[in-house]
Amino acid sequence: MIPGISIYELLTVTSILFFIGVYGFITRKNLISILISVELILNASVINFVVINKYMYPDMLQGVLFSIFIIAVAAAETALAVSIIINLYRQINSVEVKDIETMKY
């Protein structure tokens, strides 16, 4: 509950965050940075949950709980992704997204 800042600003921020993430995902050349963009997307929804919980339904904590779980899962997800990326790097010495287009059409 930040005084002077209404829910709308915050939600706008999260939306922007979300689309930044999407943009990053689509445009980055490097797998790692794509992964980071994914994190942005997830975090956008995390903030969403918290904000909505705080501003609209302050008497329950569902949103907050949810956000915690999201963070945890996101961590696991990242770990897994990174491990696969590393494995990939072992084989092709590159984490460029353009190098993983062997299967197409």
Add this chain to the structure above:
Amino acid sequence: MNIDSLLVMRQEISLLAIILLLLVAEIFMAKNKKHSIVHLAIFLFGVHTLVGFLPLTENSLFGGMFRTNGLIHFFKNVLNIGVLILLLQSADWLQEKIVSQNKGTEFFVLLFSSLLGMYFMISSGDFLMFYLGLELSTLPVAALAAYETANRKSSEAGIKLILSSALASGVSLFGISMLYATSGSIYFADVIELITATQLTSLGAILFFAGLAFKISLVPFHFWTADVYQGAPISIASYLSVISKGAAVFILMILLFTVLKPLIHVWENMIYVVAVATMFIGNLFALRQQNMKRFLAFSSIAQAGFILLGLIAGTQLGMATVVYFVLIYVFSNLAAFGVVQAISLQTGKEHIKDYEGLYRTNPNLSLVMMLALFSLAGIPPVAGFFGKFFLFTAAASEGYYFLVFLAVVNVTISLYYYLLVVRAMFLRKSDTPIPFFKNKIYMRIGLIITVIGILILGLYSPLYDHIYELSGNFNR
């Protein structure tokens, strides 16, 4: 909260037990006995499957986060059977490729935990449980897709899957947050009461739908499918195409029919469009595939499009037909993948061209394949026909005659490419056909079960009636 009410989670618990047991066994198992882990796992899971058939009372736990009823329980059994067949079919592959690299146990652990995730997903009572189940079912599969660490394609498949699925879950989370914003609760029970058809909820529903559509691989959320299927080990590909798709369909159906019922006028049109797109795109891409795995990938996309015809009805009839179709689809697709796996394991060949003249060298395999393909194409008297016919009936019952017409046009297109494979196996003669080989016992059992399923499921009507009764649970 006493212990016997905990038995509502019986299947989850026993599966968890199996996972732990395997881990323990891994520790105490002698180096040279590693391969027996496969037998152990299959045995345990077989027992688990059988136990699963014991009746289970309808109930819910944790304030409704976890619930179960006849249909859910039935569907878990369907998943069990699918996984069991899958294990049987991939046993040989595991013995030869995986156990030798000393990664057998992990394989089972990952696979089973993914299955566990699905259990939770389909019997989830709120969005949190649903989300956890979703992720738990996805992440291990991503690991498994990249399991052949030496194989570049495999890693590629893994990374594609993990990234896309992360995006998908991100999007659907964003949607869930919107639903949460409007309803103020993440419990399905409350959401049903509170939700109304505002623009925000519609938007949330659509974003949320996109997340699941990704798992079912509906157009335009399907692009990962073909690449991942091609790169991943065959057993994982078939796992993705059958088990995870089935589970996702099921939960999507339940959410649409119960939680998002108030938004029906939004999602029915949306599903109409998506269904048409999915059927056409899937078929058109499948037409020109040469790699059997990619071929089956696109065919499974098209099948997903047909499934939507059942969803669009939004009635008990629709629900029953969808479950029925998924059940049949599990058997048909597993049979097809099983044959592909057997051949690929023996000869490493995966192209349709390599299948030419197969009938004259391996008649039984080709017959299994033909039955599977006919079932997928929907040719009587094999099961697939009944599944499709009832889906169409469900759609027509709500007056979607034109959609049904488009669907049957697609059936004809799909028949074309299924017949291409039949043509390769039966009509063509090849100078270098795949030589005759005998399958190991596990593979044979796996294939026989699927064949029996394909032949019986359609003709044996009480099964459908049973499903219809069960699906009454959600439509009270």
Add this chain to the structure above:
Amino acid sequence: MDILSLFITVPVLTILALVFTKGLRQARIVSMIGSLIQLAMTINLVFAYFKERDINQDIMVFTKDVVWFEQFNIHYAIGVDGISVALLLLTAIVVLAGVFISWKMSDLPKEFFISLIVLSIGVYGFFISLDLFTMFVFFEIAVIPMYLLIGIWGTGPREYAAMKLTLMLMGASAILLVAILGIYFNSNTDGGPLTFNILEIAKVNIPFEVQKLFFPLTFIGFAVIGALFPFHTWSPDGHASAPTAVSMLHAGVLMKLGGYGVFRVAMYLLPEGAQYWSWFFIILAAIGVIYGAFSAIKQTDLKYINAYSSVSHLGLVLFALLMLNKTAWNGAILQSLSHGFMTALFFALIGMIYERTHTRDVRKLGGLLKVIPFISAIYVIAGLASLGLPGFSGFVAEMNIFVGAFEHDDMFYRIVTIVSVSAIVVTAVYILRVVGIMLMGPVKNKAFLSLEKVTWYEQLGILLLLIPIVGMGVAPLWISDMILASLHPFIHGVP
């Protein structure tokens, strides 16, 4: 086990027996015995039918009704009337003849006969079923083996032909599926339960709008396999590439499913739709009649000639069905039968000629009457039969059709009739052209002088088909009355 279900079970048992056979010798013996039993059962059924008719005046006799899918009210409902009995007889005879004709099928004999019998199961089932769903199931069962039969054992561009045939027919059946669902969901307009049962649906009167919508779908869905112009193009290629026995079965029996389905479903359940649309489809059918005949004139491949003549003859069947009166319908059924026998006979003979001379090009053949007199003589007879000479079945059928069609009170229909009647001249032209070039005249090729004489199994096959042609032609009364009697209840919807 009731008398009709046997028609499904016996072939199934035959197939099971076939699975355990080894080599051509056993396979053909087993399938011959199987189809012999089937034929015996059919003949028995004919007599049983007459006996039953005397005491039982229902539309369908020997009915049996087992609930299958309760939720959809799908039943395994079977029963026969004179029409189905007649067509069953046709099927049994042609199948047996087909087995005889493919006596020397050396490549994958077991599979060949199995697919042949599977096809026949579909046909038998289609003719006896009273439930739209089961009917549809059997319809597709009958169609799909064609792919393998043509694709594996065919000649020429077999893969193309097989694919084309299968896709067009399955496409048609897909359209049909929509129509069936449409009928199903309008089968409760009088408040009863939804049903697939033909007799039940016939009782309720489906709203005119619905009939108008679904009649074309139903009609086309069935008529494509009845070679309705312009959806007939699968038939020439299919026939040309198919092995002999398959051409026989396909042209002789499978194409009859179209006419029968149109009659049983489209006409019977959607009579007002039929009224509304008949003018349009009658034009297509009439075009088919003339057009097929004229195309046949220019062909040089025997099988193509016969295929196009089938288009013409079956066009006549649809034409008659659309005339919506008893005489014409009677003619349509008779034409189905007679064309079935005749065209099967034709394909059998063409097969024999091809086996001996290794060509189907009329321009290469000549003077066969001198070298293989038996086959040639039969060919002449078949030709005369198919140009509608009295004393053969064709005449009986065509006269019924023309008289019936001319009974129509609308001038337009009578003029169309006169136009289609003129096909009999064109038919004479292309038949006599072939007879003249191929059988008569001097022997073109010295190699022909040493052609092997006709064998006993070929003769058996020929006689099997020839006897009914002559029988129907000389004494048509019993069969035509049997059909007429069964037509009475069907006329009700038709004003």
Add this chain to the structure above:
Amino acid sequence: MNLGYILLIPLIPLVVFLLLGIFNQRIKPAISGYIGVFGLLVSTILSCYAAYQYFFVHGKVNGVYQTFVEKTVWMNFSDTLHIDMGIFIDPISVMMLVVVSTVSLMVHIYSRGYMKGDDGYTKFFAFLSLFSFSMYGLVLATNLFQIYIFWELVGVSSYLLIGYYYTKESAVAAAKKAFIVTRFADLGFLIGILIMGYYTGTYDFETLNDPEGNAILNWASTSFMGLSVLTWGLILIFIGGAGKSAMFPLHIWLPDAMEGPTPVSALIHAATMVVAGVFLVARLFPMYYFIEDGFALNIVAFVGAFSALFAAIIAITQTDIKRVLAFSTMSQLGYMMLALGVSGYDGHEGLGYMASMFHLFTHAMFKALLFLGAGSVIHAVHSNYLKDMGGLRKYMPITNITFLIAALAISGVPPFAGFFSKDEILVAVYEHNKLLYFVGVFVAGLTAFYMFRIYFGIFWGKETKYEHKPHESPISMTFPLLFLALMSILGGFIPFSDFVTADKAGFEAHLNYPLAAVAVVVGLIGIVLAWVFYKKESDLADRLANFFGPLYQWTSDKFYFDAIYLFITKKILFKRVAAPIAWFDRNIVDGTMNLIGNSTVKTSEKIKGMQSGKVQDYAFAFMAGVVILAIVFVYLWAE
């Protein structure tokens, strides 16, 4: 009167046919010949007995010949319409029975000599019996459909017999032509039957022909394009008749039909089958007469007259003797049609009808005789052409005499049969229409001329060198000649008008001396002219031919009718209709179907780029999908 044995008349030949047809290979030729002859002999005896019974014992009841019908239902069309099979006994059918039997029997006997040593001897007799059976069935028919059925059967047996020498291209072509042309005519017949059936509700001759019957009384009830539909029906039926009886312009098949063995020509294309058309009109005569005041009947008359003239002119210039006879047949048939066309109904009015039937009878005798004579000549010199003949009279006296008798008969010289019948016809025509009368007389002259032209050409004229000396034919061939010659002499004295008349009552016919005199004189003139031109070799004929120049050319080319028909069939039907249709089917109709398939495959090829393999493109598509769905279903489509 008991009709049981009449049933045997057609059935015996049928049995013979089946016998010879099925055991074709196993029966010895000699035997099969005897079987055939014996069968016909029995039929003939029965026919004569039937004729005696009918005309002299049971037939007449208080002055009117009764009609006896025995029939059974053969097939039901509807509750009212059905095809019956049965036998229909009235004067003309009995008369036809006798004609068919005698000629057929003679031809059978004759063939035993003529066809000796031909492989397919048995087949030949089988076909002859088949034909006899069909012909009997035709004359005994009780209704339109039965007559149509046997009509087709005689057509096919004619096809088989014309194409008997099936290794000869020309024979095959001729057979095909004959069948298809008549088939085309039968199309008219069939449609006519359909019309009759639809508007009168019956096919029965008895009901149709009943002057008090519904058909005749209410003919005016429905009309189409200004004429009564029944008139249309009758005209169409007449087209059928014209086809069989080779009336102009459907005559083109008859000359070619001469490709068949000569006995066949004698039996089918001179005496019996070709008169079926005449018989058909006679059979329906009351309808023709009463409906629309005989409008259709006039057409018959004029067509007949024209054909008679047309054929007679052509006959003059032909050099193939069989073709001459063929055209003469056509001309005589024209006579019969003409006579029918001008006839009235009751009493002496019906003279034409009687005359026509009378002429049918006598013509059968002497034309058969002519053909058989020609046959025996051809048998002797192995050629059909006049140029290969001449001066044969001393080699083959019997043939010579009999041929002369026949020639005199056809030229209408008393007291031979032709004289009486032809005279009756001319009288009838004279009473009806003078113009037609003159045509008739002129034709009579022409007939005499061309007939004696060939007679002199064959038996007199200069002798051509024969590589081996021609000799008289064996008794099996000469006996029929003699018998028929006898008939041609005595046939004329039968008091036909007592037996065969339109109203079946019979009347007193008497020679009309002035008209008879005219006819005879004209005939004699013709003979004399022929004598002048062809008796001794002289270039008169050639000079005359040159004098007429192109006209002569035309006639000898039969006014190019074959060419016209050839043009229509080959150029128009084959090239302009059938070929385009076949092309259209392969390229347009089939093309469309293939196009659908191919375009599907092409599309799938085109869109493959969507699956680019770039995970980011996938993500883009994913988001794009979401956004589009959102826009459409949240903002646009949200109601």
